[in-house]
Amino acid sequence: xxxxxxxxxxxxGWMTAHGENSDIVLSTRIxxxxxxxxxxxxxxxxxxxxxxxxxxxxxxLLDDDEDDYTYxxxxxxSSLDREVLVEKHLVSPHLTNPxxxxxxxxxxxxxxxxMVNEEDHIRIQCIYPGxxxxxxxxxxxxxxxxLEKELPYAFDEDFGYLxxxxxxxxxxxxxxxxxxxxxxxxTKQIDRIIPAIGRLGLVxxxxxxxxxxxxxxxxxxxxxxxxxKTEADILEDLGNITSHLLAHExxxxxxxxxxxxxxxxxxxxxxxxxxxxxxxxxTGEAARCLSDVRLGIDLGIIxxxxxxxxxxxxxFMQPGFLQQFAQTDLTQEERDIFRAKLFRERLAIxxxxxxxxxxxxx
Amino acid sequence: MICENCxxxxxxxxxxxxxxxxxxxxxxxxxxxxxxxxxxxDPNNEPLSIQQFLSQWxxxxxxxxxxxxxxxxxxxxxxxxxxxxxxxxxxxxxxKFGCATCYDTFRQHVPNVFGKLHSGHTxxxxxIPVSFNKVYxxxxxxEEVRAKMQVAVxxxxxxxxxxxxxxxxxxQKQLAHGxxxxxxx
Numbered sequence: 001x002x003x004x005x006x007x008x009x010x011x012x013g014w015m016t017a018h019g020e021n022s023d024i025v026l027s028t029r030i031x032x033x034x035x036x037x038x039x040x041x042x043x044x045x046x047x048x049x050x051x052x053x054x055x056x057x058x059x060x061l062l063d064d065d066e067d068d069y070t071y072x073x074x075x076x077x078s079s080l081d082r083e084v085l086v087e088k089h090l091v092s093p094h095l096t097n098p099x100x101x102x103x104x105x106x107x108x109x110x111x112x113x114x115m116v117n118e119e120d121h122i123r124i125q126c127i128y129p130g131x132x133x134x135x136x137x138x139x140x141x142x143x144x145x146x147l148e149k150e151l152p153y154a155f156d157e158d159f160g161y162l163x164x165x166x167x168x169x170x171x172x173x174x175x176x177x178x179x180x181x182x183x184x185x186x187t188k189q190i191d192r193i194i195p196a197i198g199r200l201g202l203v204x205x206x207x208x209x210x211x212x213x214x215x216x217x218x219x220x221x222x223x224x225x226x227x228x229k230t231e232a233d234i235l236e237d238l239g240n241i242t243s244h245l246l247a248h249e250x251x252x253x254x255x256x257x258x259x260x261x262x263x264x265x266x267x268x269x270x271x272x273x274x275x276x277x278x279x280x281x282x283t284g285e286a287a288r289c290l291s292d293v294r295l296g297i298d299l300g301i302i303x304x305x306x307x308x309x310x311x312x313x314x315x316f317m318q319p320g321f322l323q324q325f326a327q328t329d330l331t332q333e334e335r336d337i338f339r340a341k342l343f344r345e346r347l348a349i350x351x352x353x354x355x356x357x358x359x360x361x362x
Numbered sequence: 363m364i365c366e367n368c369x370x371x372x373x374x375x376x377x378x379x380x381x382x383x384x385x386x387x388x389x390x391x392x393x394x395x396x397x398x399x400x401x402x403x404d405p406n407n408e409p410l411s412i413q414q415f416l417s418q419w420x421x422x423x424x425x426x427x428x429x430x431x432x433x434x435x436x437x438x439x440x441x442x443x444x445x446x447x448x449x450x451x452x453x454x455x456x457x458k459f460g461c462a463t464c465y466d467t468f469r470q471h472v473p474n475v476f477g478k479l480h481s482g483h484t485x486x487x488x489x490i491p492v493s494f495n496k497v498y499x500x501x502x503x504x505e506e507v508r509a510k511m512q513v514a515v516x517x518x519x520x521x522x523x524x525x526x527x528x529x530x531x532x533x534q535k536q537l538a539h540g541x542x543x544x545x546x547x
Contacts, residue, residue: 010388037462043396044460099371100393119458141489148491154462155494159472160486162462166472167479171488194471201481227476228483 022130023298024246026178026218026311029089030133030140033163033172034122034147035154041164042100042117044241050101053121058105061114061248062148067107069114074102077207080329084319089127094118112143119164120172122147131242134269141231160227170227175234177242182295183252184245190219193248201225216287216314220294221245229230257299272305276347280333281340309346316342352356365391375456396448396456443467497537504533 027208033042036056039049054073061069071327074082074091075098082096090110095118105114115123124147126140147153154162161172168174184190194204203224206214221241223234271292274285294310296302317322317339323330326338363373366389373389415471442449446460450468453459463474473484507530 035462040446040461042459043392043456044448097371144489144491148493151489152493155491156462156465156486157494157498158485159465159476160488162459162465164458164460166457166475168458169476170480170483170486173488206503225480225483227480228485228487230488 021246024180024249025131025242026180027089027127027129028132028136029125029127029174029176029178030136031160031174031176032122032124032140032144033120033168033174034124034144035162035164036121037152037154039121042121043164045117049069050117052137053095054101054103054116057114057116057122057147058103058150059217060147061105061143064146066146067112069105069107069112071105072103074098074100074104080320084324087318087320088315091115091127092118092123112139114143118223120145131239133175133177133239133242137173137175137231137235167224168226171229171234173226173231174222175235175238176220176222177238179219179221179242179245179249180217180291180294181219181249182291183256184249185214185217186256187252189248192245193245197221197241198224200237200241201229202238215284216289216291218289218291253295253299265301268292268299268301272296272347275343278340278343280336281317281343282336283317283319283339286339286343287314290314290317301338305347313343313346316346363389365389365394367391367394392456392458396452396458396460441467500533500537504530504537507533 036053039045042050042053045053058071061067062071071086074096077085078292082091082098085091085104086093086096088110090106091102091104091111092115095104095115101117103116105116106112111126111128113125113127115125124140124143126136126143128136128139154243156162160170161168163169163172181190184193190204197204201224203222205220206218221238223229223238225234229237271289274289275281277291290310290313293302293305293309297305297307297310316325318329319335322335322338322342325342330338365371365373368391371391371393374392375395440449443460443464444467445463448460448464448467450471453464453468459465460530463517476484498547507526511526511530514520514526
């Protein structure tokens with residue numbers, strides 16, 4: 001199986017399948033950070049050490065019969081292929097630096113991604129659609145068991161799994177849920193909720209992790225604390241917060257409809273119009289409009305637009321994917337033109353006017 | 363921007379060095395920053411990174427405060443990790459450990475860091491690797507056998523004591539062997 005399969009297979013598993021509460025929770029991700037005993041961490045390792053770690057980890061997983069992995073070394077991929085892997089959330093931007101001997105092992109359904117020589121020697125990542133904390137954890141834990149059976153981990157009786165960054169020490173586990181929270185954003189409640197969540201040992205960020213803004217009202221909620229709590233405690237805390245956010249978002253949506261239906265419909269249909277008729281579409285605008293249309297579908301205001309197509313477009317609209325799809329490098333303006341064209345084609349129904357437009361005439 | 367030192371990797375760390383009357387800013391990659399001698403981070407960089415967080419808690423890396431850094435160096439005794447040559451002061455600057463040995467080297471100081479980062483928690487309570495459990499089981503067994511041996515000696519059951527001593531030595535060997543196996547390099 002080649003890397004092309006992953007790149008070409010645009011809408012990855014967690015984007016197309018439906019999980020619990022998948023109208024609001026887009027995906028669940030579990031990441032486990034592990035290091036091998038006897039080797040310096042990637043930040044301090046020399047080339048020989050990094051290559052040895054790569055060989056040991058990749059060897060162990062490729063020899064294992066339980067999963068069918070594809071191995072890719074970052075230095076052997078084109079910059080575009082690396083960008084696409086980042087856009088699919090299968091590798092971190094940090095891993096793609098070709099000088100750091102980074103590599104990734106991907107399971108055939110892309111639900112498991114094992115990064116080698118990221119900030120830690122091993123980063124096991126499992127992504128599931130919708131809200132599936134336990135399922136994603138069980139999968140990551142299974143891969144961890146396979147590795148730890150063969151490889152001696154850097155582990156300490158007091159501090160647990162030893163990681164390069166002290167913010168991961170202990171369980172080495174980061175559990176995150178990606179949530180689409182447009183109503184909490186429109187009503188500005190999210191600004192009050194984020195600091196409150198911070199006080200509970202959890203953190204809310206934009207969809208691309210630390211430092212990124214919430215593109216298209218998609219937020220990542222994850223645990224901040226990894227030490228002194230068991231994996232089960234962490235999952236329970238995150239599950240509770242997610243449920244609260246789900247309830248808050250649903251309530252805010254209901255209130256929006258009740259209090260300002262016309263203004264809301266106006267905004268959502270204008271966004272649909274932008275996506276369907278634009279000739280130039282920038283990433284930020286596309287993400288904002290996609291969020292609105294998604295909300296419109298969830299509220300039953302916009303009908304006959306397929307949610308799967310929206311999920312697909314969330315991935316497709318990113319620069320790396322667009323260029324992969326166009327089979328060529330594109331300038332920013334060319335990308336905006338191409339993005340607009342892609343949206344028009346995917347959202348038009350039978351080449352005629354989209355049904356939502358008929359809706360406005362009712 | 364490319365790292366000024368290796369000219370290969372992208373620069374991700376800004377280091378500010380103060381000289382009399384002027385400031386010099388260096389843009390380095392994470393790896394070169396790890397290897398560099400002294401550095402300061404721009405506290406205005408957003409978001410608050412782990413190193414900025416640590417610096418602020420531990421009395422910091424505000425630019426040009428070399429005296430303070432000196433004092434901090436003394437405070438932590440300038441211990442250097444034998445595994446990767448990281449000092450605790452440098453750890454506070456970059457916010458990353460270089461190897462697993464750092465945890466042993468700075469064992470006295472790290473719980474303080476963990477307490478701040480992990481809502482007061484300093485001890486792991488989660489999953490334990492199976493291999494680690496095995497080592498612990500043997501260690502506990504050795505302690506148990508030795509305790510029995512001492513009782514046997516006290517009660518002048520010397521033949522039994524000798525057998526228990528051999529058993530303890532055998533287990534100890536397993537432990538040493540296990541330890542070697544666990545070191546991959």
